[in-house]
Amino acid sequence: MRTSIRLMLLVLLASLLSGCGYNAIQQKDEQVKAGWSEVVNQYKRRADLIPNLVQTVEGYANQERQVLTDVTNARARVGQVNVNADDAESLKQFQQAQGELSGALSRLLVVTENYPNLKSDQGFRDLQAQLEGTENRITVARGRYIQQVQDYNTYIRSFPQLITAKIFGYAAKPNFTVENEAQIAQPPAVKFGSQPAAPAPQPQPQQAPAQ
Secondary structure, eight states: OHHHHHHHHHHHHHHHHHHTTHHHHHHHHHHHHHHHHHHHHHHHHHHHHHHHHHHHHHHHOTTOHHHHHHHHHHHHHHHHOOOOTTSHHHHHHHHHHHHHHHHHHHHHHHHHTTOHHHHTOHHHHHHHHHHHHHHHHHHHHHHHHHHHHHHHHHHHTSTTHHHHHHHHTOOOOOOOOHHHHHHHSSOOOOOTTOOOOOOOOOOOOOOOOOO
16 A cells, blocks of 8 residues: 555656656756767867877978967867866856967968968868868857757746756856857868968059149
8 A cells, every 4th residue: 555655656746847847957957968078079179180280380380389389388278177067167267268279270370371382281181171170060069059058048947947946956057158159159260272362452543633
């Protein structure tokens, strides 16, 4: 008899939790975690490409020491950030480090335009393709994660899910901030074969009419 009562109570409890959004909160929370893992994986993929990129550029443009050093140091700072996506300050530091690395990469790639032999190097061109693909994957993964966090936060703030979230300790998650997202939304222009645009023609001064 007691076993039957306990079973009925468990069924009732499960039904109540489901109706209050507990199962959906669990599902959305796991989706956010999976989305964050993909973001980190793609940033790591980019970081893994940088040593080969720096080494290749160094072989043709060793005199660009400051730019090469900036990229190497920015990559090192990224690796020093112990990010916790559930902590707003930690996520901010992660964004800042990744934004600095994106900026250093952009400056490096601008410099490479001055070295035709480097741009024709097959190893460098292979790195170009890999880096372009990785930057695109970062953009996609980051955008997907932003949407997943927004969906999760909206859900747990709605009634009656907000009661369930408070009971079980599910809090709103920090997301990529607008200013930092704007800073890193545009991937570095990895277009090694492009030529700089020709300067716009200057208007010629008009001659005064003869008297």
